[in-house]
Amino acid sequence: MSDSQFSSKLLENAINEFAKLPGIGRKSALRLVLFLLRQSNEDVNNFGNAFIKLRNEIKYCKCCHNISDTEVCGICANPKRDAKTICVVENIKDVLSVENTQQFHGLYHVLGGVISPMDGIGPSDLNISSLVERVCTGAVNEVILALSPTMEGDTTNFYIYKKLIASGASVNVTTIARGIAIGDELEYADEITLGRSILNRTPYQENNY
């Protein structure tokens, strides 16, 4: 679309801002802007300010580096959570994914990425030293490594494992189980996953889900 067609610079500017978002093209952007124009001034003020406020006031938890409104995030500050278990994840989205399962009641540690020499991300760019410090306080029994099963994830797992051993802390290091996803068919599973799921077989339980 050429610029000249818009009768309003304000409209054009708003469309451009929406179109900067991933997965939103100029046609969708126009549709969203026209939707906002039909809302009340107050609603649109709330809409715009929600992002400005988020960006300007957001903090990262000084314990787990999760996104937070306060110095220490709600999860770390919750006395009901098991502070002896730390789940190491790549990013904030993964915290939400694990929380969604409602199967984990410990604390988190957000690395902020994985070691990836191709992208120029080394161990010093990640929140690894603060993880070692947390573990070295002695208050942690188990560190669960919950990174993606990629080359980079495995490298990062190995690096963290070595660092924790080297620190002399007495802590169990575990990784989340790899295997056939629930609902998947064996026929379509890749060999490595199927092989690992046989090696890491678990005792049969009646309510395994």
Added chain:
Amino acid sequence: MSDSQFSSKLLENAINEFAKLPGIGRKSALRLVLFLLRQSNEDVNNFGNAFIKLRNEIKYCKCCHNISDTEVCGICANPKRDAKTICVVENIKDVLSVENTQQFHGLYHVLGGVISPMDGIGPSDLNISSLVERVCTGAVNEVILALSPTMEGDTTNFYIYKKLIASGASVNVTTIARGIAIGDELEYADEITLGRSILNRTPYQENNY
């Protein structure tokens, strides 16, 4: 998703605001918010303020009711446009669609909807009287009715036609051509469209596109 999972109210609020937009679910909203968090403060301020500014400062052109930054929109104020021809459209999006064709060089008149008793929209809810006033100045030769070919659109066309005749203004009233869309196959065209396209056949031109 339950509320409890978010470690930050600011994050949750921003996600909720995005999820209010049509076609954006909570998963997409989270993705967009995390994208914004990776942008600079300035970029996010510009993002949020673009919509607030648009909503608070936008005006509607007092001639054609198109969206505008000023009292009179860029199209109406442009001396190069043919002020003798007015194209009547349903909404702002339709102005953009017609402008995109680059085939129309006259002015517009945005009705703000079509007559639809089912939705409680009567002629008095639309910008019809101001259209009649514009035509009655005598400066208009032709009014092109470019509404959607629906029952409501046809009803509105008829109402406007009657009003213009009743006003005593000497003006040609035309409608945009209905027919087989370019690229469509006759086999799949509906009978009414095909029938009308035969009735309204046009002289053969070498460059008909």
